[in-house]
Amino acid sequence: MSSPTISIKSETGEKRALSPMQKAKRRRLIVKSVVVLAITLICAIPLWYIVINTFKTTGDMQTNQLGFPKKWTLANYKDAFENIPILRSFVNTLIVTVFGVAFQVLIGAVAAYGMILRKSVFTSAIGAILLVAFVVPGQATLIPLYQMESKAGLVNTLAGLVVMYLGGAVFCYFLIVGYMRSLPFELIEAARIDGAGPFRIFWSIVIPLIRPILTTVVVFQTMGTWNDFMTANIFISSSNLRTIVLQVYNAVGQFSTDWPSFMTITVIALLPVFIFFILCQKWIVSGLVAGSVKG
Amino acid sequence: MMTHVMSAVTRIKGRSETSDPTPGTVDEKSLYKKRKRRQGLRDDLTSFWFLLPILAVFVILFAVPLVQTLIYSFTDFNGYSMNMHYVGWVNYQKVFTDSSTLQGLIFTVIYAVLQTIFITVIAIPLAVTLNGKFFGRNFARSMFFFFSVPSMAILGLVWRYIFSPMKTGLVNSFLGLFGIDSLPWLSNSHLAQGCVIFVAVWAQIGWHATLYLAFLQSIPHDLYEQATVDGASKRQQFVHITLPQLVPGIVTSTFLLMNGGLKVYDLPFTLTKGGPGYSTYTVTQSIIQQGIGQSQYGVGSALAVLFTLATAVVVFAQMGVANSISRRFQ
Structure with missing residues (x-):
């Protein structure tokens, strides 16, 4: 998963100026990575939503649906098993x-x-x-x-x-x-x-x-x-x-x-x-x- | 274990010249034939014992119930009184006049067609993207694939909360941020249908992208190298190399989607219960409802027979298309 630019750096052992083409290539790679990972994470919101809310109280969940719990609690798990x-x-x-x-x-x-x-x-x-x-x-x-x-x-x-x-x-x-x-x-x-x-x-x-x-x-x-x-x-x-x-x-x-x-x-x-x-x-x-x- | 097998191979190689009996006289010949026939019968018998369990499965779980379904579909059998009467095509007429069944039929077809189109159109570019180089590639691949591993029933239930018509539903509270009023996602017929199809696409996209990924990875790399040398752009390469090479993958994927789409039950049932009204009712739900829930075996069976014929048509159409394609590409 290492990009070609990184391998050039490690070969010579010192920082070498990248040619404009390599720079453009690297920029494209970074943009692509960011876009794809963003889409992946958006698709994963339902999973995050159900996992993070198990650590909240009902009231906390209603006001704050996707954030971290105000106060972490394991009461839901205890209730579920009981x-x-x-x-x-x-x-x-x-x-x-x-x-x-x-x-x-x-x-x-x-x-x-x-x-x-x-x-x-x-x-x-x-x-x-x-x-x-x-x-x-x-x-x-x-x-x-x-x-x-x-x-x-x-x-x-x-x-x-x-x-x-x-x-x-x-x-x-x-x-x-x-x-x-x-x-x-x-x-x-x-x-x-x-x-x-x-x-x-x-x-x-x-x-x-x-x-x-x-x-x-x-x-x-x-x-x-x-x-x-x-x-x-x-x-x-x-x-x-x-x-x-x-x-x-x-x-x-x-x-x-x-x-x-x-x-x-x-x-x-x-x-x-x-x-x-x-x-x-x-x-x-x-x-x-x-x-x-x-x- | 391998060494055992290997020695067996070398042994048969050494033996092949001597073990083949070449009968000389007439007497020996008939004896040889007789022995061969007896050996054949014995082989038939052994192979029969091995096939017996699956034959039992076939008879008990497929053949007998299938014939029963066919018989019920022409009778007024209701499961309580044992004497059933032949009623002709009445049950089949009921299937086409009963509004809930018809709505179920329509939504099932819409669902199957739309999920097939959407997933195919999104999964191919997704697979091409996931096949390329970028940071976090393994994470993205696994993430998309993971959605298709849990039970559809559970995913349907989770999305029911996300699409909750209340202000606290995730989608509605997101809309609230932009000052948009809450929408009755699952209680408006058209919105509910859209939601079911949306969740189906979301859940299955990774599965089919993975399937396309497998086909993409089997495309010979030199095709692209040659095209690059010849000066073909990325888009030209996609249209003239990737897409034609993906045709077998497209045939399999669309077939799985159509076939699975026609049989759908879990997702609409858990997300909307077939409602509001019968707007997301499915054929399977209708068969279960009438055949088992309301003991209208006749109508349920007639629907099941029609459904079997419809899926058979899809299967054979797919086989035909796949065959003609493989012939064209060879």
């Missing part, structure tokens, strides 16, 4: 996300392996069928699925939510099968000749080889499942089963006038997402690119 079962919601979300994503990815990976293992009329038919499933929007099956889960007693249970998320296995399958097809098939063939069974080949050869795409898919699906609002809102009605997104949604009704309290629960809900983003940004980007290529 009044709302936030930890419970986190645990619910964690359970749903871990099981949902694990099953999705496992089913998708196993299916992709079954697909590349053998090419026959049967597997091509399944490939075509799965393409149909890939195109069908979730809304098209929502009503019968709600009935089905209601008959099975799965509505308003975390297990029922996990079952709903299993549909994501089709997306995982498409991402993984594309990657698997690029692997040299000789590796599988060789292992088979050496006497390894299909399961053994899957665990000790295929899985290690597809680890990059698995990471991508896991990160991507984790984001989708953690953030889901529609399915959770339809299927979960008990307050002790709410996921964190639902909890924030319900907090609006609860704190209609107490804005700092709402902001506090939002910030608490976004904190894990932010940490996840910092740690996994690289894979989120690779998932975004891979997912968009698949369409």
Whole structure:
């Protein structure tokens, strides 16, 4: 990120007069940086707004919306943890996300392996069928699925939510099968000749080889499942089963006038997402690119 | 693990001459064929076991409900009485005559089209800017990208406070600084529609800019070097190199936006609840409302069927466009 002018300075070790062209170039760079950073910060105002107001009292917030608090307070955080079962919601979300994503990815990976293992009329038919499933929007099956889960007693249970998320296995399958097809098939063939069974080949050869795409898919699906609002809102009605997104949604009704309290629960809900983003940004980007290529 | 795999490779290389059986006599030939067929069947069976879970997912979560939706759409099924009657196209007629459903349909299409246009027009220059050199580049890239990571539902709720019609709402108090009266952002139909689309653009711009950035970075650098040597200006380079090279990216991005836009639910629901009136009502909200909320399975299902057809048209149109483009560019 160092500009060329700086490198000239360090090379010679002394200040050298810049040519007019270099000066103009440097000025342009500075102007561009200032403009872009200003736009970035303007776009980030909503984030600043919700974070800074969690440290204010309601009265302070009404008179001073974007500035620093007159008196910093952590009372909002204390209230939030006392009044709302936030930890419970986190645990619910964690359970749903871990099981949902694990099953999705496992089913998708196993299916992709079954697909590349053998090419026959049967597997091509399944490939075509799965393409149909890939195109069908979730809304098209929502009503019968709600009935089905209601008959099975799965509505308003975390297990029922996990079952709903299993549909994501089709997306995982498409991402993984594309990657698997690029692997040299000789590796599988060789292992088979050496006497390894299909399961053994899957665990000790295929899985290690597809680890990059698995990471991508896991990160991507984790984001989708953690953030889901529609399915959770339809299927979960008990307050002790709410996921964190639902909890924030319900907090609006609860704190209609107490804005700092709402902001506090939002910030608490976004904190894990932010940490996840910092740690996994690289894979989120690779998932975004891979997912968009698949369409 | 790698060494294990590598040794397997060398082993098959050494073996390839001997392992391929070249059957000599007729007897051996038929035996070989038989064995091969049996091996094939066994392979079919193994591959079937691996495909079984996803087949179960397909049947239970896609095929059966899809057929049920189709059947419900022609009946008066209400979920309570088990005997349903065939009613023909009545439910489909209801979809096109019910004003709330129609409004939902109209807003969904407006939303999908406008978000696609705005985001594409802003994200490309943003990506080009973020691809260039400036101070704080990584910070700017991460910041724009971060907006698209939290749940849209939560972002919708946050913006509901920002757009609050009260004087204390952030936007209104900002307008107050210039002596402008408070505006009823979310309680006026047109303003509310604008707000929903604005937040959608704000939240997704970084995502699509990142997508374009990936495509930009795959453009061969010598194209620009040659153009510079030939004396092409920055703008000419953008129009004649960057844009044509970005076409596959534009196809993917606009497709994702159209497809996602038609399915939208979270953002309008949390920001405006579909209101005021039905001005920001969406197809998905309508399906949920009628099918699950009011137990009008028939009408909800008819809407779902039409919706599936509409998204299928978009998907196939995109596939066609993508194919013709990739053929032209190869």
